[in-house]
Amino acid sequence: MDAPLKPADDDGPSLLFNQSLEKGLAVLRAFSARRRTMTLADVAAATDITKSSAQRMVFTLERLGYVRKHPQTRRYQLTPRVMEIGFNYLAADPLIDVANPFLSELTKVTTETSNLTEPDGLDMVYVARFVSSQFVPVHMPIGSRIPMYCTASGRAYLSALPEDEALALIERSERVAHTAHTRTAVDDIVDALRQTRLQGYATNSEELFLGDMTLAAPVIGSQGRPVAAVHLVAPTSRWTLDEAVRKLAPTLLQCARSLTTSVRGIG
Template structure:
């Protein structure tokens, strides 16, 4: 084989490799990057970042300043973002709640769970919560509050990690072992308090324990002074669709007392909701 032939073969192989690589990394032709950028800007705002400047938004979203400017201008024109009258910094407007409200209105699980959450709150004297899974977190979608003091505000829409919460562990208990371990390994597992379990094996033991007793616990692992007892809600196919939990404060309950008195109520509530959505 001549040198020229080798060069041609080499070039052809490289060309094929380039085309193969290009095909493997080719973006989804239906994916709308402009919409993605808009959602990233909306999600950049939080309790930590209540107001933001354009450069701050660009930095948090990874966009160029010009791209961020176009996206913010569009959202501002549509009414989802406004400027603070004094600081002129950008902030979300109440119109953003339309998106979440539409989901809450259309969620059949919330409608089915509401009367049972009310019963749980009345019987336990503690706030009853309904959460649904989103990735590695659980999001609050309904809440029946009592008049008693609660140390931590957990409003509808708030997201909490699965690995250190009763509702998250209850949900995980319905999944296969390998999937549970993978999800725990993929979680950040930050020590939220001195009591937070961060070791995968230790957390997995709590998930296995939930399968035996029917409920999961969280003993001040997410917030100091705040405990949790949760049970999974399953559909007619036996698949978990959410979880119900109460968060008894350590100032009123010991974990042993909560497990004895509140756990049966939580299990009964989750079972009743599961039964109602199975029909």
């Protein structure tokens, strides 16, 4: 079951907190690649709310055009209108506009796929992506989420945080072994962060997906804190880790530093 939404500051109950809105958003979040369509009972189970509450939420969302019911199966599914909310974020985020030319050049120079991810909770979220014409083992569309603890972009971001903050995020992570290569021990991940701080970039070799290898560097904002990470995909079918570090890391670092300079200029 997906984790329930919580207030951003999570300081405890508040008279201002709207539980109906929370439930409505939980219903939208419950739909996924694993749950493309759902009955009302499915919605109630996925969101941990009563069936009558699920019925009210789904009825309202259907009236607003965010979900629809299939005329034959009578199962509910999301509509394209949901994408308007995510697109509004992308359109309003100045970092994406600033990053796009740098990512385009990074892909042009390296001939590999470049990405920009931003932090959200314990995950990094894809917000920009320039795809290589070459084979890419895993398709990660805009909006995809990946855990911080076992990815290069996540470790790049964590490495630029104060150590106590990074440790707290790692300890809160579920730390599932996605492959035989996934580092799940806190000490191992902390060691990887120390290495990342020394060299300026993080690496990930098949810890999340087999065949997938990435290199990432943090983007630092105007307050001296990380705001995002840039990463390159270097499939194991084309690269060894040593080759990727030698040939791709310098260009990646240059991109991240140039982006950091530009980001600090926009406040």
